[in-house]
Amino acid sequence: MTAQEGRASTGLLRRGIWGFLAWFCGLFFFLPFAWMVLTSFHGEADAATNPPSIGAALTLQGYREFFGASTGVSPWPPLINSLTASVTSTLLVLVLAIPAAYALSIKPVRKWTDVLFFFLSTKMLPAVAGLLPVYLIAKNAGMLDNVWLLVILYTSMNLPIAVWMMRSFLAEVPVEILEAASIDGAGLPTVLVRIVAPVAAPGIAATALISFIFSWNELLFARVLTGVVAGTAPVFLTGFVTSQGLFLAKVCAAAVCVSLPVLVAGFAAQDKLVQGLSLGAVK
Incomplete structure (x- = not known):
């Protein structure tokens, strides 16, 4: 040999x-x-x-x-609440994160490292430490048991991570394309929609999927701030653990049904997710 x-x-x-x-x-x-x-x-x-x-x-x-064969309790309202809060907050996160990441990467603002550190510092506080102030503010504002309160919270919780992710993705956009668009007279909205978004589509898909998963799986704030009207799927899932005991088959069936939207979203965007998470890994 x-x-x-x-x-x-x-x-x-x-x-x-x-x-x-x-x-x-x-x-x-x-x-x-x-x-x-x-x-x-x-x-x-x-x-x-x-x-x-x-x-x-x-x-x-x-x-x-x-699905309530014996209890008559339907899981559809909590599932719809989770879908509403997750999808709406994810869309808001993208609308806010893409321009912010554009300003921090392609058109860097002054002291952009301080801005990024500020975004990161908002994730250093444990979620449970902010639970009581958020509860008191929501109570005084009359927004307890309201799905739109969850939309606001999930948007604020996922926005720092989305800005960090989108900045790394947008940093890979060729500057020459943006300069050519500026010479042709394209404004900022046109640049973001027609140039930046298609080029950074894998990164946007990865950011959207991660934001959706974080919003869908969030339990702490949803458990404390919601009740009968705005309860989400994870909150509904905890209702299967009763004083009578843990019924494994029923809990596993509920967990499978609650996990399906995340699995479907991940499977549908798996190619974009892999491209987005590996964007910039190879020069």
Whole structure:
């Protein structure tokens, strides 16, 4: 065997090992979700066995319970509240983050590093530390149990992260294109909509997806600031843990249904997400 063949064989072996490790890690992180899906199709008696029964009979009773077969409580209002708060806040985050990132990257403002540090410093305060002031402000403003209060909170919570992400994405936009657009007389709105947005589409998709996931999964503020009217899907999910005990099959069915919007959004935007998260990684 020649030296070149030896190097090729070693490289092939190395790629095989890394490929095996990647598959192992992927299956390791996917296993809990797969187990949750399988448990959601089991009866409560089979789901509570230790060790759990893999080959138990399958049933849709857990999903019937989630949709209120025995209690008559519909999950649709909380799901709609979560969808409204998540989608609306994500759109507002993009509308505010893209111009801010444009000013911090392509047309840098004075002391832009101080501005970025200020955005980052807003995430240093633990969320629970601001819970009481937010509750008192919402109570005095008469906005408790209001989905639009969640929209405002989710927008303010996700905006710093979105600005940081969008700045790194917009920094990769070729300056020559923007200069050519300026010479042609394009204004700022035209530049943002027709030039910056198409070029940075993967980054925008990644930022939007992460903001949507953070908003959809938020529980602390939604649990304290909402009640019957504006309760979200995670708050509704906590209602399945009762004083009677933890019914695993029903909880797993509810968790699968609540997770579906995030999974669908991630699957639909997976190509843009990968492009966006890897944008600028290779020069």
